[in-house]
Amino acid sequence: MIGSNGEGRTAPPRVLHRLAIFVALLSLTALVLGFLGRWLWPFDLLNHFRVHCVAFLVLAAGVLLGLKDWKNGIVAALGAALAAIPLFDYLVPQNPASLPSSSEPSLRVLTFNVWFRNEDFARIADYLATSGADIAVLQEISEHQGRRLHAALEMYPYAYVGGASESDAIVFSRWPIGAAQTVQLSANGVSAIRVTIEWNERPITLVAAHLHWPIGPRTADRRNAELAGLAVLAQSHTDPLLVLGDFNITPWSPHFRAFLDASALHDCARGHGLDPTWPSQLIALGIRIDHCFASAHWRTLDASIGPSVGSDHRPVLVELQLAG
Incomplete structure (x- = not known):
């Protein structure tokens, strides 16, 4: 001892x-x-x-x-x-099955909590324009701010911002957005955005969410109920699925592991390091609470953390391919 x-x-x-x-x-x-x-x-x-x-x-x-x-x-x-x-x-790279296939196109997705206090939309627009992301999911942004930002981003002809008031999230895309709706995750919890995107003539589903901050018994229970709701939502899909956002949880929580088990999704960060995403002002002491999860249809080629863009979060950029 x-x-x-x-x-x-x-x-x-x-x-x-x-x-x-x-x-x-x-x-x-x-x-x-x-x-x-x-x-x-x-x-x-x-x-x-x-x-x-x-x-x-x-x-x-x-x-x-x-x-x-x-x-x-x-x-x-x-x-x-x-x-x-x-x-x-x-820390350990995944198996050779995650190596890129030259015959399959890759998809780059980005999730970024822009922070409600961040008013530097020109800086956010510059980052998104140079990120190379095909799809960008943003949290802590209003519908009005989303429309204003979308107007400055010619590379994203498609957007869904109408669910921002319910979900606290918006989606920009280079590819056509089909069906789009908000989905209530639990009785007293937040809603998530669910959109269908026509990517290379194949529909994929993307779910964007910003879960409760688990400080206190009530909000912690809500966060956990929202995770359970996301797992049920994920299990209802048989098509390629991506779930992105600010989940206010790290991979070391038992609730995180329970979510992965119940949803049958995998964490795209596995094999790609331990880089934190919050708080960006003290990133060396930070934790990773922003994530991208994928169904078994996908293999992750790369997952990285972006620079500070005026928010208390860092962006997460993930590149994927369909596995088969």
């Missing part, structure tokens, strides 16, 4: 030793309490900082082993190794 034993050390190493012990204990405690996150919302918040806990444990283990505190150093290192296991799905 980790504990402090500063005997035989001079003052600076003793302070460093105690600090390393404290950091290791704090990180291990957060990781253990996170297992209760399935039932208690405050502990689920701790799950979102798994990457940070692993980094702190590695740092603490290095300090402790450097100070020849072998027992505590090994405990911290083992804790870091166990906590890092779920991270490898995102």
